[in-house]
Amino acid sequence: MKVIDKIKDHGPSNPFYTFEFFPPRTDQGFDNLVARIERLSDLNPLAVSITWGAGGSTKERSLDLAAVTQAEYGLDTILHLTCTNMEQGMVDDALKAAKERGIQSILALRGDPPRGEEEWTPTDLRFTHGADLVSYIRSLPEYSSQFCIGVAAYPDGHTGQLHDERAEISFLKAKIDAGADFIVTQLFYDVDGFLQWVRKVREAGITVPIIPGIMPIQTYSSFLRLTKLCGTRVPDSVMDALEPIRNDDQLVKDYGVQLAVEMIKRLTTEGGIPGVHLCTLNLEKSVQRVLENLKWTGSSEIAKNKLIEEAPTQNDLTITASSATSSAKLGLATLPTIEGEAGRGELNNAASWDDFPNGRFGDFKSPAFGSTGLWGGPAIGHADIIAQCGHPRTLDDLTAIFLAYLHSKIPITPFSPAPLSPESLMILPHLERLTRRGWWTVGSQPAIDGASSGDEVVGWGPRAGYVFQKGFVEFFCTKADVDATERRVRERGNGWVHWFAGNKNGECRGNVPEGGRNAVTWGVFPGQEIAQTTIIERASFLSWKEEAFSIWSEWASLYKPQSKERILLENVCDERWLVSIVHHDYRNTQALWTFLFDDSPIAA
Structure with missing residues (x-):
């Protein structure tokens, strides 16, 4: 089903959420992400989105992952597609492959410059802006009715550019006028600034749904890196809260969950936002905790049933402090590892992947292995x-x-x-x-x-x-x-x-x-x-x-x-x-x- 049709059934009193995943770098990470997605599918997200590397650099893995989420788990899937290093034939191939896999939603992006490039330069002049990609899809009879199309927006300004809010809203309107159905925003932490931005977007005549991108803070160092990479404004209150706990990874993670919950409550109550887009970084525990604290999901009952069905024998059962902390919630963090995901007996068991994610020097079997930025390594201009x-x-x-x-x-x-x-x-x-x-x-x-x-x-x-x-x-x-x-x-x-x-x-x-x-x-x-x-x-x-x-x-x-x-x-x-x-x-x-x-x- 098209995501835009599903969104119409939701509002602030019945909010929805979507999950974003990226294709893991290794085969083992891919297999183990599939295991995580199976668990997360029990939370009934409105949809999941799969990122797309610049120039189709992750094309096969992106399409393979989208096929799994769409066909095997019945999750309506949004496939990202970028203009970076893309030519018409490559776009056509991607759209054809998406249609064959039953995908009905595309997130059309201009994309960031490849690593090492300061300026974004189109490979094909027909794909210079996100609006060009939207227009092209809408011009093709075999695809125009197949796909609903989302586009990106940047409440804090587009990274690497001088922030001209009026011009950026004008560019956003051009994407909507070209045929886009909904908007997904870059991550942010300034809710007041976001709500002001939404009012200006509406005043510009843009009426399509706006889905805010929310990324729970995982570690202090990754938070600093990602906000710098994205040009994200960070309120003083957030930095003041993080400063005294920056060396305690567990407290930072707990605060990240608390902050995301507070942000989402304000967005849905004060801003009338119908739902949120959760950037998972292929990690599951924080996202699951956010949804449970919001009481948006019946995952506690689901988890309870799974624990009964898949409970290990008493001799095999080990309760760690981290699982004991969340055991009252009976959430995904306490579920036994399922077949296909590395677990106990491994040098680095799967339970620690979410606790201490740390880039390429983690476990190559982790779904998040090698992720040092939002969609790969951080660019240096x-x-x-x-x-x-x-x-x-x-x-x-x-x-x-x-x-x-x-x-x-x-x-x-x-x-x-x-x-x-x-x-x-x-x-x-x-x-x-x-x-x-x-x-x-x-x-x-x-x-x-x-x-x-x-x-x-x-x-x-x-x-x-x-x-x-x-x-x-x-x-x-x-x-x-x-x-x-x-x-x-x-x-x-x-x-x-x-x-x-x-x-x-x-x-x-x-x-x-x-x-x-x-x-x-x-x-x-x-x-x-x-x-x-x-x-x-x-x-x-x-x-x-x-x-x-x-x-x-x-x-x-x-x-x-x-x-x-x-x-x-x-x-x-x-x-x-x-x-x-x-x-x-x-x-x-x-x-x-x-x-x-x-x-x-x-x-x-």
Whole structure:
């Protein structure tokens, strides 16, 4: 059924909600997201939406996921479609595939610039604006009646542009006039500002339903990153509430649920908004808690029945503090893991995926693995890279760039969208020494033996716990350096060192056993199982390797063909290797660095 037809049956007294998912990066993550969607389908959302990577970069996974939600679970599905890097034939193919899968709703977006590009440039001049995509779909007899069409709006202004509210509302009206049926907004946290914006939109003659995008805060760091990425205004009251609890992940998550509930109540009562669009980031617990606290769903009875049907035996039943906290609600967070989703017995059980999501260094089986931004990695604009990194023409120039970043003389590199973290400052002399060697570091962490979970630098998770880390470092180097590292691990590692190395051409070396998975960050908290939040294994390394070498290629593309800068960066991309080294002796904070730098004779 078309989403717009379902919306007409709802109002503030009978609000609806939709869920947004993105296609996971790995096959295991995809399978496990399907398991989550099956559980979330019991909450009876009005619809679910599936994001679409720039230029169809996630086309197959997006369509596969949409087919599952639409056909297998009977969830009316909104398929995102963007103009970025799209040509007419690609749009036609996507529409045909959506129709074949029974999809009747499209969210037509212009899309953001590809990573590394400052300005958005159309590949096909017929698709320059979101309105062009709407008009094109409406011009096709075989699709015009098949699809209802939604478009995006930006209450806080479109990121990367000077905020001209009047012009932006004019652009929005052009999309509606082109044939759009409903509006989904970018995430926001300023309800007063949003309601004022809605009044101005209505005054401009736009009458279609407006569905506000709500994203419950998951962690303090991800909140800062995403609001910066989206150009979102954050009220002082929100920052004041977060500041004293920023180092307690559980309290931040709890506040995120509370804030989302308060926002939605105001939107539906004061603003007359008929429903909300919940950005899940492929996580389920916070979204489920929000709906339960609003008393919008009968999920408690559903969950209770599922617990009876699928309850483990008493010998297998383990109640953690986090599940006990929400057990009174009997919600999805307490449901046993179902077949198809990794659970107990795994190095990192599925219950912890929502508790401590942390980007690519999470579990590659997690549905949210690798999500560092809203729809992939955070973009670093062309102008920012040129301004901070200049025009490297020699290997020494590249070494100087990476050193400048370590010394906080520049705030970013193409591999690091934020300034050097305080945690990295703990091992700065070692990172500097590696970089001066020509081993350009792009990831690392110090060894930590039982620091307080409330520690300002390395702490995470709830209070009254202890956190641990194994030292690791990642860097780019030559093949000769990889060969030397392999010999060093063999001769000096003594079983304490695991490593991976890979290049652009798909070669991969290392000594991690087949199926081996190294937990390099874990925490011990009262009343909970040990939580292992950072895992390095072959699948996650290969996923990161592909992204890392694409960054080199994108960096090179910012310079003219045959320029010294492009030749240098393309050669580096073709010839260098990415290396990841973990030392398992976390009690010796210098063990990794002693291993890397000790050149004393090997005992006979």
